[in-house]
Amino acid sequence: MSLEVEIINGDKNALEKAYRLHFKKVYSVAKKYAGNGVDAEDVVQEVFIKLWKNRDKISVEISLEHQLFVISKNLVFNLLREKVNRQKLLSKFKVEKVNDAIQADDLSLDRLIKINKSVSRLPKKQQIIFKMYRFDGLTYDEIATSLNISKNTVSSHLNSAMSFLKKDCL
Numbered sequence: 001m002s003l004e005v006e007i008i009n010g011d012k013n014a015l016e017k018a019y020r021l022h023f024k025k026v027y028s029v030a031k032k033y034a035g036n037g038v039d040a041e042d043v044v045q046e047v048f049i050k051l052w053k054n055r056d057k058i059s060v061e062i063s064l065e066h067q068l069f070v071i072s073k074n075l076v077f078n079l080l081r082e083k084v085n086r087q088k089l090l091s092k093f094k095v096e097k098v099n100d101a102i103q104a105d106d107l108s109l110d111r112l113i114k115i116n117k118s119v120s121r122l123p124k125k126q127q128i129i130f131k132m133y134r135f136d137g138l139t140y141d142e143i144a145t146s147l148n149i150s151k152n153t154v155s156s157h158l159n160s161a162m163s164f165l166k167k168d169c170l
Contacts, residue, residue, distance in 0.1 A: 004060050007051070019048055022065060026072050033076040038145050043079060047071045090137055111169075118168040126161040129154055 003021075006014030026047050031040035050071050051058070058067065119127060132138045132146070133154075140151045140158075147154075 002060060004058050004064050007055050007064075008058050008060075010055065015048065015052055018051070018064060018068075022068050025065065026068050029069060029072045030076055033073070034079055036145075038141070039079060043072060043075050046075050050075070086139060090139075115165070115169055118165050121168070122161050122164060126157045126164075129157040130161040133158055 003014055003018055007018060023044065027040055027044050030043035030047075031037060034040050034043055047068060051068065058064070119130060122130060129143055129147070132143045133140075138146070140154045143149075143154045144151045
């Protein structure tokens with residue numbers, strides 16, 4: 001019985017075997033197009049998750065390697081599209097932020113001082129993550145990669161920081 005048929009039949013060992021056999025090729029394709037190892041690793045994980053979830057759609061007439069390549073290519077394109085859209089939104093946000101700052105002449109120096117003091121009272125890790133996100137404009141992925149932590153940890157720290165700042169500055 002072919003590996004494709006075993007996966008279609010729900011054999012998790014066959015999926016693991018496919019992973020071991022094709023990991024390097026899928027990773028190299030993902031890294032080539034995604035541009036970095038972190039995104040490539042995420043793509044590889046998604047490829048095999050997608051393969052397993054859609055095992056009923058696997059073709060026995062097309063090689064598993066080719067099917068994995070197609071899934072990889074589509075996921076990388078989606079990732080790149082999301083990055084472009086995120087950059088466009090970030091650029092738009094920065095322009096709006098500048099416009100808002102120009103129009104916000106009534107924002108008093110006292111208020112800015114209070115906000116800065118509040119930020120300085122955050123735990124050190126939250127301060128770093130908050131500044132990277134708000135002031136440097138980095139994404140969760142970029143912060144996670146830079147600090148060698150997970151996106152969920154970044155999210156958790158930002159949520160805690162925002163909650164504290166809202167209470168402290170109101």
